[in-house]
Amino acid sequence: MGGTDDNSNVRSVKMVFVTVGTTCFDALVEAVDTQEVKEELLKKGYTHLLIQMGRGSYFPKKSAGGSGCLAVNYFTFSSSIADNLKSASLVISHAGSGSIFETLRLGKPLIVVVNEDLMDNHQSELAEELAERKHLFCAYPQTLRSTIVIMNVDALLPYPPADAKPVAKLINRFLGFPDD
Structure with missing residues (x-):
């Protein structure tokens, strides 16, 4: 075991995974990319920020991390975000029912950010109801920082877990998608 050992400087990885699904939700990506939000995540002990930005045109600032700095990376799409969700310590997601229930099923802490630009946004009703039941936190792009603080x-x-499929089926039926 000779030589110098750098392990004293190695922090355990606490990753925040942000997902917008297949949509464009630049307001969420921009909000999470602000210095204020990154500082609050650091204060909470998070070390890495991985952003799935979908069809968005706003590109977050990448960062290698290091002392007093959050490591930031991003990608547009992936065939599966399951591994990202599993390795996350916190998930910040758009209000899509699939993303919400997949994250809840994994037992991951979740902040759902509602996209106010969507017409007839029934997703906000789902997010607010689940927040009221204390299963997740609900925010808007402009309230993301304050939600992280509190x-x-x-x-x-x-x-x-037994409730997820019936609720998801009900939502899908309401939105006009066929039952699987």
């Missing part, structure tokens, strides 16, 4: 992930209640 969030206590230990106060979240696990989502009962």
Whole structure:
């Protein structure tokens, strides 16, 4: 075991995974890319920020991380974000029911950010209802920083896994998608 050992400087990775799904939600990507939001994530002990930006045209600033700095990376699409969700310590997501329930099923702390630009936004109703039941935190792009400041992930209640499929089917039926 000779030589100098740098392990004293190695922080355990606490990744925040941001997903907008297949949509364009630049307001979320821009909000999470602000210095204020990054500083709040650092204060909460997060070390890495990985952003799935979808069809957006706003490109976040990449950063290698380091002392007092969040490591930031991004990508547009992936055939599966399951591995990203599994390795995340916190998920910040658009309000799509698939993303919400997949994250809740994994038992990951979740902040759902509602896209106010969508017409007839029934997604906000779902996010607000699940936030009221203390399964997740609900925010808007302009309130993301304050939500991170006040969030206590230990106060979240696990989502009962048996409820996810019937609710998702009901939502899909309401939106006009066929039952699987």
